Amino acid sequence: DTAVSQTPKYLVTQMGNDKSIKCEQNLGHDTMYWYKQDSKKFLKIMFSYNNKELIINETVPNRFSPKSPDKAHLNLHINSLELGDSAVYFCASSQSDRGGEQFFGPGTRLTVL
Amino acid sequence: KNQVEQSPQSLIILEGKNCTLQCNYTVSPFSNLRWYKQDTGRGPVSLTIMTFSENTKSNGRYTATLDADTKQSSLHITASQLSDSASYICVPHSGAGSYQLTFGKGTKLSVIP
Numbered sequence: 001d002t003a004v005s006q007t008p009k010y011l012v013t014q015m016g017n018d019k020s021i022k023c024e025q026n027l028g029h030d031t032m033y034w035y036k037q038d039s040k041k042f043l044k045i046m047f048s049y050n051n052k053e054l055i056i057n058e059t060v061p062n063r064f065s066p067k068s069p070d071k072a073h074l075n076l077h078i079n080s081l082e083l084g085d086s087a088v089y090f091c092a093s094s095q096s097d098r099g100g101e102q103f104f105g106p107g108t109r110l111t112v113l
Numbered sequence: 114k115n116q117v118e119q120s121p122q123s124l125i126i127l128e129g130k131n132c133t134l135q136c137n138y139t140v141s142p143f144s145n146l147r148w149y150k151q152d153t154g155r156g157p158v159s160l161t162i163m164t165f166s167e168n169t170k171s172n173g174r175y176t177a178t179l180d181a182d183t184k185q186s187s188l189h190i191t192a193s194q195l196s197d198s199a200s201y202i203c204v205p206h207s208g209a210g211s212y213q214l215t216f217g218k219g220t221k222l223s224v225i226p
Binding site for chain 1 (some may be wrong): 136144145147154155156157158159162199202206207208212216218221
């Protein structure tokens with residue numbers, strides 16, 4: 001059973017397009033996250049979402065927006081894609097927002113041409 | 114500003130050999146520190162967690178140490194196996210929300226036959 005799943009695994013698109021990445025967790029966790037891992041392999045948190053409270057990393061462009069239809073899902077919408085958005089995006093979840101173990105999805109490799 | 118420095122950036126060792134990865138952090142206050150293993154093309158997976166009062170913790174062939182006074186942690190891998198080839202990421206936590214986690218850039222370990 002997959003604990004945290006993401007779709008699609010690969011996403012290739014043109015500059016200017018709008019795309020979404022879906023994430024689902026079946027662990028019953030309260031908190032979900034989106035991370036960006038660039039070519040230098042540095043993991044940077046983009047969003048933390050807990051009980052309808054969204055915390056946004058101030059460096060994230062407002063072209064990125066998380067959408068949570070329910071506690072088990074946190075989707076990532078990206079508008080007007082740019083070349084610099086190319087990276088691997090990881091979804092993760094944890095029991096709470098107090099720094100516990102995070103369970104990561106398999107990642108979505110986004111390539112913007 | 115919370116920072117995490119890991120060394121070496123990359124390491125190549127022969128199968129069966131031991132190795133030690135280092136992590137220096139400036140997170141304050143300090144609550145705990147996790148080591149994650151990230152296989153190529155996958156999301157990170159937690160290996161171990163060290164709390165403020167713990168000096169050493171083992172998980173199979175992995176042994177983590179923590180010196181909260183000097184703000185240093187290490188991950189020792191014994192009798193390395195090819196499957197140990199991965200990036201190892203140090204993540205100290207201040208005890209505040211998960212959003213405050215600081216991820217190190219990781220050490221890329223390659224185990225060769």
